[in-house]
Amino acid sequence: MLSISNLHASIGNKEILRGLNLEVNAGEIHAIMGPNGAGKSTLASVLAGREDYEVTDGSVQYNGKDLLDMAIEERAAEGIFLAFQYPVEIPGVSTTNFLKTALNEIRKHRGQEPLDAVQFLKLMKEKMKLVNIDQSLLSRSLNEGFSGGEKKRNEIFQMAMLEPKLAILDETDSGLDIDALRIVADGVNQLRSPDRATIVVTHYQRLLDYIVPDFVHVLYKGRIVKSGPKELALELEEKGYDWIKAEAV
């Protein structure tokens, strides 16, 4: 599904991704861990198409297409979803209105009829239950004044609504209480299917108790320096990153 090879990306003159390789197949869940500043969010942003980053080398294939060639909205329409580490506040636009526009644009791209107000509301009700989010939150300006946890929950709600093929969760678990953590995990697990994949960026093993990954990768200094089964996360929790850093040198 996703094939990243020798990816180099920089911002300004600073190279952040330095030859990153990663293969993700449909049906898989990959966890990416790694110390602060390693480039995890950068990777997520580059995949979503953030224009601040310049890809200087390497390639990213997504379902047989050149992902780096696609516009941001096109990637979304093709099923890529990024749950932001820091969701953006958008004054004056309600989550409901925002999501309706987004969903219908994606449907248009897929050659589907737009949902009318009634159909949309029905879908929304269904997904609201799933992530246990309140209607009053959704009629407010998108993320404006939301608590940290509410923002993260709203990301998962959006994910549930848009049903992406490849979801990238950037530290969606940070700042969540235990209940919310479970909700996030449920959201991800609901989407789990043979034709979808998820990349979970996290610092904490505990999320991986709920979302059991097929692979765990360590990203350090812009590269994946170690990959392993889910047990790798436990080992990292126990030993920290020093041994990996030592190995990587």
Next chain:
Amino acid sequence: MTPYASYNDFKEQLLASFRDNEERMNGERKAPLHQIRRAALRQFDQLGFPTIRHEEWKYSNVSGLMKQAFELDETTTLTPNDLAPLEIPNLDGNILYFVNGRYHPELSHIVSPAGQVQITSFASALKSEPDLISAHFAQYANYQENSFTALNTALANDGVVVRVPDNTTVDQPIILRFITDSRTKNIASQPRNLIVVGKNSELMLAESYRTLGEGASFVNVVTEIVLDRDARMQYYKVQDETEKAYHIGTTQVNQTDSSHFYSATVTLNGSFVRNNLNIRLDGQYAEAFMYGLYMPNGRQHVDNHTLVDHAMPNSYSNELYKGILDDNSTGVFNGKIFVRPDAQKTNAYQSCKNVVLSPGATMNTKPQLEIYADDVKCSHGTTTGQLNDEALFYMRSRGIPKDEARTLLLYAFSQDVLSQIKIQPIREYLERVVQEKLGK
């Protein structure tokens, strides 16, 4: 029409027009009202048109005005067919049409009973209500320093006079539609309005400006508004004129105790627009709310000058102006807050926020606070920036195409102002036009 050969030609034409009017007068020439007009004309003659050396006109160059040649007081007849494309859907109420500055009763509808509100054309009020006119005319709008106000004071011969008695709620809004018909000629007009709202009464009034045709137009309007104790007024000014339209307008508001004034000034299109909104809070607990939205593109120029004069204690003003500037347009916001020594416990807030969409567009903002009392709360802030890239990325990452994301963000930005408009058909009309303009 050949353009004026020199800067002074237009001025000479205006002065001559005054003399022509005067010659047609009989006894009126001696009337106190005419003496005011003469004084205003002298003032205009002395001041001339402002240049950019004038502090108040630093960023607004009116010299383009002198490069046209205008017909004065040239009225035409419009048919309902001509007006159809200008109609605001679902609009009910008192709708008054002015063509090239002249009131046209045959196009207008007055629905409110006379016991609720008296609506008269300025031209007929000059004859039928001399007392009302002389009590208020030119008593508020300062023609000593502003040459355009002086010009209007000297030359205005039509517009509207609205009077609401005490303890009355006017339940239908008044919509003044100023249409300049420049299909065959360049047209200049000088509308003059006087609105007097009695004690504890309530009124909604909107001024709308449109132009027909390809010629140049110049509207120089003055509106004087007087709010008595506890009066409440919603006042909207909506401008959607052509690429050759010059608009210079002053709205002068005088408020007494506990009166409330809510305004929104929305400038959609026009070549050169200068709006002066001057509010004198001349009573305790008087409150004024001023909202503004301007969205010039192309080479359009929009200048909003506001002045709030807190003259008495415990008064309140709150101001929010927002601009969206595209292409090579220019915008000016100059907001003056004046707190006089007596005006203790004044609360005055001002904010001006702008989004500049293109490197060719410029916005000049200048807040001016002059505070002579010590126990006051004042704040002001201006921001001018580009569209929020983070927000755009976020929206696009959810599948919303760039242009649509941009429109959504800007529309949301404009809503802070548009949502204040309480005449629903006008708000809906503006929302539609704003959306159309943003979608371009």
